[in-house]
Amino acid sequence: MTEQTPAPGPAADPAPAPARRGRGRPPATARREQIVTAALEEFAEHGFHNSSLASVAERVGLSQQGLLHHFPTKEALLVSVLRRRDEIDEADFGSLDDLDRLRDVAERNASRPGIVRLYTLLSAEGLAEDHPAHGYFAERFAVLRARIAAVLRGTHGDRLPSGATPEQAAALLIAAMDGLQLQWSYDPEAADMPDLLALLTDVLRGGGDPAGHGLTP
DSSP: OOTTSOOOOOOOOOOOOOOOOOTTOOOHHHHHHHHHHHHHHHHHHHOSTTOOHHHHHHHTTOOHHHHHHHOSSHHHHHHHHHHHHHHHHHHHHTTSSSTTHHHHHHHHHHTOHHHHHHHHHHHHHTTSTTSTTHHHHHHHHHHHHHHHHHHHHHHHTTSOTTSOOHHHHHHHHHHHHHHHHHHHHHOTTTOOHHHHHHHHHHHHHTOOOGGGGTOOO
16 A cells, blocks of 8 residues: 555445335324224224223234324324214215205214214213313314304304294204214114204204105194
8 A cells, every 4th residue: 555545444334224114014194094993993883991902903903002102092092083083074074064964964873873872972971071082072062063053144144034043053953963863872763863853954944844854744
């Protein structure tokens, strides 16, 4: 080696390889979506309290520890499940800018008894302020009342033909939806949710022709 020949420096560290997910492993967002979908099915079939994180994890091929990486508590997963239910309905039926869509929602609910039972049970349990779903239901009822009242006010002004205010009619419609779901859960043959809800909507609008919905006057 001559003087002019520079001594070779230390070998450069190789560039770090880009982090890669395991082969076939979905990204975190997709995995969370899978977990919420599985939890929706699990809670609907067995109820919130009778379901475990382990059973949800098994549905998506995860360990319980792996599931906890995405949802640190069962309560956090519950709230995501409830919001998913609303997202599905809104995607299919819009944001209730047309109140006739309420009947469509009721028809959908009649085809998924497990979800109806889950919602009904949790809406009662959520009355306790320390329940994980308390904030969700308080927000949901407030938002839903405001949406329905806005639609009714845009159509009828400050009073519906029946004499009810938009706010009163909105509260009655929500009460009817939830109350009919409870009755239907006990006896589906005794409470036709879609027709009864459509009838109430017509009555509040000042119509209410029972024959139009297949009901006897």
